[in-house]
Amino acid sequence: MKSGFIEVTILGIAQDGGVPQTGCSCENCISAHINHKLRKSAVSCGVRGIDDSLHLIEVGRNIAEQLNLWSNKMDSKEIRIPDTISITHVHFGHIDGLGQFGKEVMGVRGMPFYASKSSIKNLEKRELLSPFDSLEIDSNDLFYPSIGCGFKLEFIKVPHRDDYSDTHAIIIRGKYRSLLFLPDHDNWIETLEMHECNTIREWFLKLKIDYALIDGTFWDKNELGGRDMTEIPHPTIVETLNRLGKRVKNDVEIFFFHLNHTNPALNTSSKETSIIEALGWKVLTERQVFSL
Ligand SMILES: [Zn+2]
Numbered sequence: 001m002k003s004g005f006i007e008v009t010i011l012g013i014a015q016d017g018g019v020p021q022t023g024c025s026c027e028n029c030i031s032a033h034i035n036h037k038l039r040k041s042a043v044s045c046g047v048r049g050i051d052d053s054l055h056l057i058e059v060g061r062n063i064a065e066q067l068n069l070w071s072n073k074m075d076s077k078e079i080r081i082p083d084t085i086s087i088t089h090v091h092f093g094h095i096d097g098l099g100q101f102g103k104e105v106m107g108v109r110g111m112p113f114y115a116s117k118s119s120i121k122n123l124e125k126r127e128l129l130s131p132f133d134s135l136e137i138d139s140n141d142l143f144y145p146s147i148g149c150g151f152k153l154e155f156i157k158v159p160h161r162d163d164y165s166d167t168h169a170i171i172i173r174g175k176y177r178s179l180l181f182l183p184d185h186d187n188w189i190e191t192l193e194m195h196e197c198n199t200i201r202e203w204f205l206k207l208k209i210d211y212a213l214i215d216g217t218f219w220d221k222n223e224l225g226g227r228d229m230t231e232i233p234h235p236t237i238v239e240t241l242n243r244l245g246k247r248v249k250n251d252v253e254i255f256f257f258h259l260n261h262t263n264p265a266l267n268t269s270s271k272e273t274s275i276i277e278a279l280g281w282k283v284l285t286e287r288q289v290f291s292l
């Protein structure tokens with residue numbers, strides 16, 4: 001690529017269950033069964049290095065469609081296979097496409113796979129890592145996923161019901177700009193405390209980023225009907241908006257993603273989406289491309 005830019009293509013914006021969610025008869029899921037354009041894959045992005053190498057972050061079950069989408073975006077005649085994989089943690093929607101790389105399907109061997117020590121340990125136990133060369137990454141490690149790719153990844157630890165492994169956000173640091181990929185964390189109080197910051201702005205400033213893709217799982221606390229929201233902790237978009245207020249000059253660009261199938265912000269013409277946009281923030285969309 002001549003531009004020298006790193007290209008990040010958004011391959012999924014939904015929470016782990018995707019849209020439609022299995023077994024769900026809610027309005028969003030039924031509409032997505034009828035109109036395939038409303039289907040959403042679980043969060044994932046593809047990073048293309050300056051040397052045209054490909055690096056996937058998160059591997060959900062729609063990986064077949066996602067690799068096709070990514071290849072189309074790159075104007076590639078063939079569906080391209082990534083050169084490396086990185087994951088934030090081992091919850092289902094972030095790893096349930098890993099099996100596709102094994103003997104039964106793609107038969108990949110020795111592909112570099114980057115994750116934290118506890119994530120690798122957990123996935124090894126589940127026998128999901130045989131196609132890969134797993135490489136342990138510590139919190140705050142900054143590394144090139146391949147020689148010559150022209151960008152670095154940085155793992156940032158965040159608190160998130162760490163029942164199977166710990167959880168990280170990943171910063172993609174290009175030559176010109178950096179993007180934070182933060183799909184899951186429990187709440188702002190603990191995350192900010194962990195990073196010794198008082199506000200979201202202060203934290204983002206400290207991280208030296210230009211774009212922030214952040215956990216927007218739920219719009220508000222009433223979203224799961226009867227289900228106990230304390231079992232599924234995420235900061236709601238309403239709370240995040242209250243903390244952020246209006247976007248001001250020099251603020252990073254913030255995009256909400258990891259949206260649950262129930263989230264009204266999935267609908268681009270909903271009142272909730274317009275509330276987000278009126279404050280100067282955005283909802284992430286699939287196929288969107290960032291140049292770093
Ligand atoms: Zn998730």
Ligand SMILES: [Zn+2]
Nearest residue numbers: 024026029261
């Ligand atoms: Zn649903």
